[in-house]
Amino acid sequence: TLTEAYQAIHEADAHARAAEVALIIGIAKAAELYEIDDAAVMEAVEGFLEPGGDGTPSVGEFLAHELGGILQISPEAALEKIGTVLDVRFRFPALWEAFLGGSLRWWQVAEVVNRPAISQLNAEAAARLDRKLAVALRLWSWQRIRRNLEAWIIAADPAAAAERETRQRENRYVAVDAVRNGHCALYGILDPRDAIDFDHALSEVAKTLPVEAGDLKQRRAAAVGVLARQAGGQDMLPQATLIVHINADDPALDPDAESSGVVEVERWG
Template sequence: MGDIADDMATAQAVIARLQAVHSDIAVLQAEEMALMTALYHLRREQQLECGVAYLDAGESTATEIGIALKVSQRSADDLIELGLGLENRYPATREAFEEGHIDLARVRAISKVLTNASDDVLDKLESKVAAYAEKAEPARVRRNANRWIKEADPEGQAERRKAAEAERYVNITAADNGTTVLDAVLPAAGGQAVFERLREMALGQVCGKDPRTISQRRADALVALADGTGRLVCQCGRDDCPRAVVGEAPVARKALVQVGVSAETLAGLQDNPALLAGFGAIDADLARQIARHARFEIITESTSTANGAPTADGVEKADAVEKTDSAVELRYRPSARIARRARAIDGSCRAPGCQVPAAASDLDHQDRFDHGDPQAGGRTTEANLGARCRRHHRLKTLADNHRNGWQVIHHSDRRVEWRTPTGESAITTPEGPDYLFPATPVPPVTVGGVPDAEPLAAVLDPGVAVMDLTEIMMVYSTPGQRRAVRRGRSKM
C-alpha cells in the first residue's frame, strides 16, 4: 500500500507541476501576442505618417516578426489579428489569458465563436464565455458559446451566418512526402453537399474489390470533380468489374502546375529533386510521371546563369539576344521570354518565408526602373527582375521610397537581403536553381533510363490543380549552363 500511495503522491505532484507550467506558458503567450500587437501599432502609425495607404500601413509587421523570430508570416499575421481582437473586443478573455487561466487554444476558440457577434451580445456573453473556458476544452467552449449566442440573440443569427459565410475560403498548403493539405471553410449546406457527393462517388462508382479505403476514395473523388472527369475509375483490375467505365474513359484536364526539372533528371540520367512551385521539392519519379502528361516550355536561350555570369557555351547566343532585346530592356514590362526565365530562376517570392509561387507573383525591378529616363534606370532584364508577391512588392517599393524603415539590398548571385527597421536581416537565394542545378547530382536508382512508372492514382493525377497558378512551365537548361553553375559553386 505504501508504494501505491507514493506513486499517487508522485503523480499528483507531476500533474500539479504540469498545470503550473501550462499556465506559465499561457502567460508568456499572452505577453508575446501583446508585444506583436504593440509593434504593429508602432509600425502602422509610422507608415501612416509617411503617407502609406490606410489599408496597407503596418502589413510589413508580420514579415518583420517572421525574420526576428524565425516564424512564418502567416503565423505572425494570425497572432496580430488575435491580439487586436483581445484589445478591442474581448477584455475578459484578455485578462484570463494574461493571468494564465486559459491558453492560446481556448483564446482562439473564443475569438472564432465571437468574431461575428454584435457589441450587445459581446457585452452580455464575453465574460461568461471566458469564465467557462477556464474549465472546458476548446471544442466544448465553441459548442456552448454558439448555443448561448443563439439564445441571447436569435434574430441576429442570420446576420452572423452571412458574416461567417463571407469569410469562406479554400486553401492548400504543402505537407510531407509529396502530399498537400486542403483546408476550406464553406457554407453549411454547400460543405455538406460536397461531402455527400464525395461519399456517393466513393461508394457507388467502384466495386467492392477496389483496394482503396473509403477515405482514399473520397480524396480521389474530390480530385475527379476538380479535373473534369467527374467520376472515379475502379482500381480492382478485373476485366469483369461491374463498375467498369463503359466506352471511352474520361480524360483529365492538364495540370495547372509549374514544375522545374533538369533535362538529365527528366531523361532518367539523374534523380535530382524537381521543384513544384509553391510546394518545394518533389521526387524525380513523380516529376517524370507528371511530365508524361504535361505541356512543355523549353527555355534554352539565356543571357546569364543564375548568378548573372555568361555561360561558357552561350556567349555568342547571349550577344545576339542582347541586340534583339535592347529595345525590350528599355520598356517597363518584360518580354514573355525574360519573364519566364526570371520566374523559373526565383521559383517563389523572394521575401523571407514567403511561399507564393513565382508564377503567381509580380516581377519587380531590383534596381528601380526610371520611367522618366529608361536609359538611366534599372533595365528590364532577367538579372534585374525578381519575383515578389503583391504584399512584398509593396514592402520593397516603400523601402525604396524610404517610407517604412526597411532596406532591401541586392547582392551577387541574386541574393536579396531584407533588413528590418531594427537591423534584423535575412538573406534569400533563388529557389529554382537549388533544384535545377544541384551541387551534388543524385545518380539514378534505375540504370538504363526512365523506369516504367505505374499510372498515377487519382489523388496525384496530373489533372489536379495543385496550386492556383496561371501557367505550366517545365524548365530545361543546357549541359554547359549546368557545368558553369557547378564550377561557380565549387569556387565559393
C-alpha cells in the first residue's frame, strides 16, 4: 500500500541518517587515534598533514590512504573529507552538535565550512562565527541562516574580508565563450556597481523590445546585442541576409561520400 511505501521511505531515511552520523564519527575517531611511527617520520617515510583549517590537529598522511581504501575513494578525496570533519569538530562545534543531533545533514554542514572565505578564517574568527551560528540554529531556519551567512563571515574577520575584496578586484574579467549550438556563453566577475547598472540596463532595454522576441529572459539576452551595437555606433544599421552559394559538383555533396553533411563557419559554428 501507499502507506507502507511511505513507511519504508521513512525507515530507509532514518537508517541513512544514522549511517551518515556513524561514518563521520568514525572518521573523527580514526583521525584522533591514528598514530604515526616516529621512526617512519625520522626516515621521511610518513609526514604530518594539516587538512583542516587553523586550530585543527595534524594527521598522518597515510591515514588518507587507509581511509580512501575503506571508502573506495582517492587519497586526495579522503584527505579532503578528513579536513572537513576536523574543521567542523574543532572549529565549529555548534554545527557539529547540530549534525550529531540530526537537525542538519552532513552536506549542509560541509557546504558551510568548505566555503573558501570560511576555510581561510583563523581560529579566533571561526569561533566568533560559530557562536553566531549557535544562536541562529536555535531561532532560524537553515534557509535563513544561509542567506545571512555571507554578512556573518565578513563580520567575523573584516580585515580578511577586505583582503578578499582586493584580490577579487584584481581578478575582474568578462569573457565570451565560443559559439556552441548557435549561441555564446557570457560570464565574468564585475565591480558591484557595474554589475547592478548592467543588470538594470538589460531589463530596461528588454522592455523596449517586442514581445515576439521572447519572454523577459530572452529579451534581456537580446538586449546585450542592442547595447553592444549602440556602443559601436551600429544601432541603426540594417540587418543583412547572407546568401551562401554551394557548387552542386562539390564532392562533399555526394551521398555516397563519407561526409557529416555539416558546414562550419569559423568562429560562428
